[in-house]
Amino acid sequence: MQQALIDSLRGSFQGRLLHAEDDVKPFLSDFRKRWTGTTLAVVQPDSTEDVAAVVRWCVKNNVTIYPQGGNTGLVGGNIPDSAHTPNIVLSLQRMNRILEVNPYNNTLTAQAGAVLQHVQEAAAREQRLFPLSLGAEGSCTLGGNLATNAGGIQVLRYGNARDLCLGLEVVTADGEIWNGLRGLRKDNTGYDLKHLFVGSEGTLGIITAATVKLYPQPAAQMTAFAALPDAQSAVRLLALAQQQLSASLTAFELICGASVQxxxxxxxxxxxxxxxxxxxxxxxxxxxxxxxxxxAERFEHLMSTAFEDGIILDAAIASSLSQSATFWQIRHHLPEAQAADGENIKHDISLPISSIPEFIERGAAAVQSKLPGGRIFVFGHLGDGNLHYNVSAPAGSDAAAYQAMRDNEKTISRAVYDVVTQMNGSISAEHGVGQLRVSSIAHYKSPLEIAMMKRIKQALDPDNRLNPGRVIAPPHSL
Ligand SMILES: Cc1cc2nc3c(=O)[nH]c(=O)nc-3n(C[C@H](O)[C@H](O)[C@H](O)COP(=O)(O)OP(=O)(O)OC[C@H]3O[C@@H](n4cnc5c(N)ncnc54)[C@H](O)[C@@H]3O)c2cc1C
Known part of the structure; x- marks a missing residue:
């Protein structure tokens, strides 16, 4: 039966099909090795028409579809679910061409599987900037960035993936192709359908290409690494930097001392x-x-004012691009350092920026009430009110203590999320919902919000074929 399905699928499209155990393995577990799945096959189409043909084959054969880009997602939305078989992983990796860079319209159009770094480089070759930038940029894809509405380090100035998206091409759940690749800044012709697909994490349609905004490349870049006495000073420094640098401020990252150590x-x-x-x-x-x-003059003035006002204790200003890169290495190395240090419970939250110091205190108390001695590593995009708030077992914990933390994960996260919700924050700022937070959003969002989400899912994917079990819990019936 399985072989017959594979043979039939192979004949339905032009691209590559993988089904040997070793070939499909890399597509069946995530970056953190937290989730694993099973699949009939990994399908790698070469064109939008191929994607549509594969979807139509899946409709005909009642097979579910797990779209995948670079497989760098952190919430398990990218990994197929053993509970939904037969399924295929629809990998967009071979659809990686840059289709057009238009320096006069300041737009770039690429296939969904284009790696983010290649998109940035294609823009740079035309003296333009594609400002989406994140730690996984060497592997994640433009389609995955849009499907997760990725954020990263320059949201403060340029917005997130949604803000950078002008147009999409999408294959619908029944295998039709919607060409919405418009490079327009203004288009008020009814519902803006692209925004349904951005951030939908592959549950409403398959993004096959996108047109995104480009910006002029900056003439000069300044980077500083500053030491601060407390979190309130970071909020004050942000306000001062916004006042003095206005739109020139492109990144503002907070890193707690424990994370640097x-x-x-x-x-x-x-x-x-x-x-x-x-x-x-x-x-x-x-x-x-x-x-x-x-x-340099504006930046140095900012840092000296902050020093005189007692906002910063010390600071280093990078004197070259390579020195700036060494500053950023510390920030970018955080996920790896955390992985090397043992398991942790990740929270990707956002709050009103002014509430962040209070949250840090209340969040710590909530964690300690559920995991006495638990270590908290706080870092993130403070300029966007976005914290990565990661909880580790107490220092020196043995395997049993780690197991106890794992068993208690839901309770610990609920304690953190309760504080976030009381303070009008969000329990997922940029990583999305995937499978990790399906039950949490059902708990924290209002029944009306969940009902509207289910109605949208029901309208666009009535058979629950695309990424089932992700974002909203089945059943999707009203
Ligand atoms: C080291 C590291 C640092 C990171 N830093 C950040 C950060 O700063 N900010 C941030 O926002 N994220 C960050 N991430 C998370 C991740 O990189 C992003 O979510 C990224 O946008 C996912 O892209 P991808 O191509 O790898 O998608 P995948 O992981 O393959 O998929 C992610 C989700 O999108 C869906 N999907 C993928 N492609 C498509 C498509 N073409 N059509 C429809 N659905 C699709 C999948 O089904 C899945 O639900 C980081 C991850 C790592 C490992």
């Missing part, structure tokens, strides 16, 4: 850019159109 422990070749041990650090960057001297 963790990176230095697991990557001893790295150095803390400042000599001062502090409870918090901020990595901030500005991008100017007006040249280096002007940028």
């Amino acid at each position: 963790l990176v230095l422990k697991h990557a001893p070749q790295m150095r803390n850019p400042v000599a001062t041990d502090a409870p918090y650090y901020v990595l901030l960057e500005s991008s100017d159109a007006e040249g280096e001297a002007h940028a």
